[in-house]
Amino acid sequence: MSGKITAYIDCVSPYSYLALLHLSRNTRALQSHDVEVDVVPVFLGGINVGSGNKPPWTLPAKAVYSTYDSARAKSYFGVPNLRTPQFFPILSLLPQRALVYIKATFPDIFLQTFIDICSAMWENGVDVSKPELLAEVLGKKFEEEQVREILGKANSPQYKGLLNTNTKEALDCGAFGCPWFWVSNAKGEEEPFFGSDRFHFMWQYLGLPWKDIELLPAMEKAKI
Template sequence: MGQKKIEAYIDCVSPYSFYAFVYLQRNKQALQSLGVEVEFIPVFLGGINVGTGNKPPWTLPAKAAYAPYDTRRAQKYFGVKFDVPEFFPILSLLPQRCLTFVKKEYPEKFEALYEAFLQTLWLESKDISKPEQLRIAALKVFNEEQVDVIMKAAGNPEVKKMLEEATQHAMKDLGAFGCPWFWVHDGNGNEEPFFGSDRFHFMWEYLGLPHRDLELQTPKPTGKL
């Protein structure tokens, strides 16, 4: 039997990527105990949208009108609370390139930096597409000298190419049309895509994991006639 694995293709500009990251981190130990590896992979959502012709929800009137309801429900379910920043959406190339570099050069701190970026953007309403705001987020994980190296590396052609290749792979090879996009290996040689932060119960079924999500509970008898 092979390795059960979840490849999570996410972009910090996507609030649903934030929800997925929070959920998977919260369940990290449980997944490890069940033999499931999780790998977060930075991609550029803007490139995926352009490449597939997908349109962000806020650009479509009907979806934009529905978004506040979905946002409120998702935040309650995943246990986070924030207001969508006035500057949203951001051009996420700088943070995603920094994450790409850190995953390669400082893999032990990669997830911590992803968390710092997501929290700084969504919970603290700081525009991490701006170098000065991104620096604030990165300093939660790295020292000043390391942050200088990371931010400089984000402009290197090699790092830009790595992010572009990951984005193209997710889109062209794995069928991604948005984020979060998951490519899941069931450990038996089979692989399937899953989209969005509300499909984990389907994912657990596919991986054969014990779970009780979405199970309705009938009222217990009160003992009264």
């Protein structure tokens, strides 16, 4: 079996964080089936503008529903400390541009760094859009000089342009939010998937062995 999952992710999206965690937990299993995973940093704000979509909290009915859905997601994905920080939403351009540079320069720790940035925001309430706070998060993985380099490159025309290119690529794949996935299977077929709760559809599309959720009948009471 073989295939590829391209995941378009922005740290501003809590469901992107959950999707990253789920992909990282399943990395070895996916590798055993020769399925490549490519995580691509994008700017969700640009995707919303380009697709005409609006953040869910701007629609009152969606905002109410999100309270229930986020609680369910926290439980399912095992992230009990997930919470919306008071400063939300942020302009995620700086951390996303930094991640584009980290992916190109430090590919071995790119995914974990992405997870660390998301965790800092969604579990520890750190505003990673602020350079000094992002620097503190990066300082847990990188030397001081490397952190300065990352932040400098994030503000350079090259990596600003690359984030724009990534975002346009996601839009060209039909994206209207994050996490957005473009999946290629062994037959050479390609399809989009949206959200952190569509992995079972992806496994099925890729032809991978997986276990579905099974509803079990009530146990009969033992006869005395």
